[in-house]
Structure formats: C-alpha cells, structure tokens
Amino acid sequence: LSQPARKQEYRAQPPSLEIRDYLDGDLRQEMIRDARQGLSGGSKSLPPKYFYDELGSCLFEDICETPEYYPTRVEMGILKKYAASIMDFFGDEESDLVELGSGSNRKVRTLLDAVDPDLLELIRYVPLEISQSALRQSALELIRDYQGLRVLGLMADFTRHLDALPRGRKLITFLGGSIGNFSSAQAVQLLSAVAEVMGPRDRFILGLDMVKPVDVLERAYNDAAGVTERFNLNILANINRELNGDLDPSDFEHLAFFNRDEEQIEMHLKAVRPVQGRIRDLDLELRMKPGQTIHTEISRKFTEDSASKEFDQAGLKPLRWMRDQQGWFSLVELAKV
Ligand code: AVJ
Secondary structure: OOOHHHHHHHOOOOOOOOEOOOOOOOOHHHHHHHHHHHHHHHOEEEOHHHHHOHHHHHHHHHHHHHOOOOOOHHHHHOOOOOOOOHHOOOOOEEEEEEEEOOOHHHHHHHHHHHOHHHHHHHHEEEEHHHHHHHHHHHHHHHHHHHHEEEEEEEEEEOOOOOOHHHOOOEEEEEEOOHHHHHHHHHHHHHHHHHHHOOOOEEEEEEEEEOOOOOOOOHOOOOOOOOOOHHHHHHHHHHHHHHOEOOHHHEEEEEEEEEOOOOOOEEEEEEEEOEEEEHHHOOOOEEEEEEOOEEEEEEEOOOOHHHHHHHHHOOOEEEEEEEEEOOOOEEEEEEEEO
C-alpha cells in the first residue's frame, strides 16, 4: 500500500515526454499494397513517402544543404522573420503546437526560440511523424534544450491518423511545401481533414513552394552533387529491403523536370536498359523497357490563386500570406471557415 505513495514523492515533476504509436506495424502492409498497385500495371509509380527510410531521411537533410535546393532556406528565412508573430498564438492559456511530418526539429526550434522562456510551460509540442527514429531523437533533444516544454510525439501517418490529434486549442504547422506531394484532389482531402480537427480559435500554418522560373525549379531537383539522384534511387533500396526485392538501382537513372501544364516538378526513375527484377514478398516480376519510368514524386508549385481554390474547397480561409522578397515560398496562416 505504501509503494504508490512513495513513487509519487520521487516524481517531483510530471514526465515531459510521451510517445504514442498509431502505426503499430501496418506500415509494411500499406507498402505491400502501394508497391503492388504502383508496379503491376503499365504506367508505374511509387508514393514518395517511401523515400523516407533512415538513409532517405538523411539524404533529404543533405538535399536541404545543397546550393540548388532553395525551399528550406527560403522558408527558414520567412519563419525567422515571422516567428514571434506566429508564436503570439501562445501566452494566455495552455495550447498545443502541432507539427505534421516534423522530421528534424530545426523549424520548431526557430519558432520556440521566439518565445519568452517563461511561457514555454504553456506549450505542448505535438510532432506527428512516420519515422520512429526521427521522432524520438528530435523529441529528446527538444525537452533537453527547452526547459518547461512538454512533448507528445505521435508516431502516425498524417494522411490517415489526424484524429489522433488532441482536441484542445492548437496551432498546427505543415511546413516545407510537402502539401505539393499530393494531387489537387488529395490535397483538398488532406486540408479538409485538418479543418475537421480544428476548432474556431485554432490556426494552421502551411508552407507552399511557389511557381517561379523553370530553370530555378529544375536545378533544385537536379543538384550538381547528385544528392537528389541518390535520394530518388534510394526508394528502390527501401523496397528491396522491406519487400525482399532484387531491383538493381544501376538499371535506372534520375529524371526530374517541371511539367508546365500541371505546374509541378515530376521525379521519375528511368530504365536505362531492359529491367528484369523480382520482388519476392509481392510475388511480382518487374519488367521494364529502356526509357520506361517509375514515377516517384510530384512536387506541385502554387500561386496564391491556385492555392486559394484548394483552401476554399477544404473549408479553410487564409488570414495572411507571409512571403520572401522574391515570392519563391509562402507561409499561409489559415483558419477554419
Ligand atoms: C519534402 C516534399 C517538400 O517536394 O521538394 C526534395 C521532397 N524531393 N527533393 C519537395 C524533395 C526532391 C520535398 N518535400
């Protein structure tokens, strides 16, 4: 009887980190479905979320350091400039700072650095992230570096588990321009799902990469050091490892170009010779002719008009647009209609 009381004495402070797992293993089942669907028919594709195994997440961090890949740097500049005004959201009552697809914690640090340290205890940081390693490491670093901050990590997929988000007052962020990975219809679906979990006082900060001169766009996805090429090819290594495949990355080359009609960058893996591979866990033979491609990513680029149409359809209204000087990237602050 005396033990529970004792335990409580030791716990002078409430634990500041909790992690909840909403994936519990069904990621593999989903990969099986996605890979079978994407690789069976005539026109082949793989969803870009399979770039982000452990190596892929590192390669993406490296892409952000290349001189050609401007979005991360430009977005950081905007974040720094507007951090204090964005974080004015906090300060009166306990609220959550939700980050969808948090990855590394560089962006949230920029936001937290703009907050009076005495107010940190009003904030609970809620990263929602599919990669367990990224989530744990980043959460531990944050509670170490920001005294008073609480963290609730959600191991989850933001296309399926938004109902895992806490119901209280919150500021949601979805940065980096990753909304561009989704077709317009999918984006409206995702934005609607975000609107669904928002209350009238909640706010949503969304990062958008904007339409700009084609040479700038194409260079950003064809860096001279070949990091984006390795990132693109790594999706094959991920499939090989997870699904027992023997695809040979050297059968493929990296292809990235701007599709002007769709206003999107497209990334493909293009067969440079006849491909004959096998993915055992799918019981699938992959045959491709030289020149045929596996479409691995779209990265849509927006205008204020094209984005506003999707906000409208999703039941969201823009309250302000935060941009860099050249208008290359935007952070939009949205509220529920
Ligand atoms: C992380 C989805 C925003 O689309 O620019 C970078 C991913 N792909 N280089 C993007 C990516 C190739 C990136 N997002």
